[in-house]
Amino acid sequence: MNIWTVANQKGGVGKTTTTVTLGALLAARGEQVLLIDMDPHASLTSYFNRTQENLDATLFDLMSSQQLTPALIDKATLEVGHNLFLWPAAMELATLDRQLGSREGLGLLLKQLLEKLDGLYAHVLIDCPPVLGVLMVNALAACQRVLVPVQTEFLAIKGLERMLRTLSMMEKSLKGKRQVTIVPTMFDKRTRASLEALKELHQEYGGNVWQGMVPVDTKFRDASREHVPLPVLSPLARGVQAYEKLLESLLPLEVSA
Template sequence: MGRMIAVANQKGGVGKTTTSINLSACLAEKGKKVLLVDMDSQGNTTSGLGLEKNELEKTIYEVLREEISVENAIVEIEDCFGNLFLIPSNRNLAGAEIELITSENMQYILKEKLAPIKDQYDYIILDCPPALGMLTVNAMTASDSVLVPIQCEFYALDGLSQLIYTINLIQENLNPSLEIEGVVFTMYDARTNLSLQVVENVKDNLNQNIYKTIIPRNVRLAEAPSHGLPINLYDKKSSGAEAYHLLADEVIENTEK
């Protein structure tokens, strides 16, 4: 059965989409069959994998509205080892937050839609929007675990307690088996003492699994989305590609435990 992981943090700009894309691509390179679901109306995961998001007519929005089946929305990402697939998103998804509120069992709609295909993939990665709204709640209700990217900056711990509180609420009320997959540090700058202090501070204050792999601040990693490629295809020898390969190894190891 496929493992479903929500990549979530209500803060924007912490590396959620970068992590979703590159972790998925590195898992695919390691022979895992991966479905990436873009749950953000900004559609950055979709454009970051080379699709023209605003020309798409089959997205996660149409799936949630029951206009198409989930199978109809899946796109294979070419050149990605035959193992990476995407359910894309675009600005239409912004309307789903409001529409879901009027639906019966609104927190379970995504889970219900993904259930028929869950067993067809080793991993289903859900890239959540930077908010704790109904789309993120749906993603966490559907998932086995939550992976939390944290930027190495002064306010890293701000908002994290709110996210953990939300995860605990979902565990208690909607998805008892949900767990925190782990915290991954992103945008680490080895040249600054601040990055090191943030890592130590979070480790001291957070009673959660923290990945050994730390994602560096890397120019090639920042360039890759504008070329519509994950880092392991854009520059496989970069420090960013190396880091996401190591993160993929840790995620696989976690799953096997």
């Protein structure tokens, strides 16, 4: 089971878009895919037009349960597309550390939870909140690979430094090194700022940067408004083609890992 965490300590860089689009592309290949919304603001959950008030159970229920059962997992698992499933977020996730502060292994709850799935999914993609805390720690501890979307503009690159420092610190306490792939997003080849930011990314972070880039594509906004992944709404869109190339670059790495 490939587990990828999509994370950055800066908001608005394309984390949810990356999670949804890659998830849909993997699902279209006929493999079962689970998306996990770790953000209390529930952007990923909202993307699929789901609200906490209408849910029987959420990721918070799964992570806080003392007696996790298959029935509870089923109740919290939403089918949001063909071969595509979601564990939705809830505002209560923001209080997880306070409510479970005395529980041992607080940073490993998600990892232990995923171990109970017994190969049900070929791929799991985790959408993180843009802050370092117990939720991001859980997401990083559970995965083998970290995808870091970075908007191709100067301030976003400065935020990347903070994210990579966090990963470096966590590797000292986590077993096994996480593979890191930096994904340039919202690239506009018409602007000097995007061109210079992309050049700086490659100069500063070299082999960790994906060789392609995700372009600005207004169709991402259209797909979000329709509550469907862009590969479903417009499979030939520029943004979809970019994420297809990203996926092709990632999957051989998982096979050889």
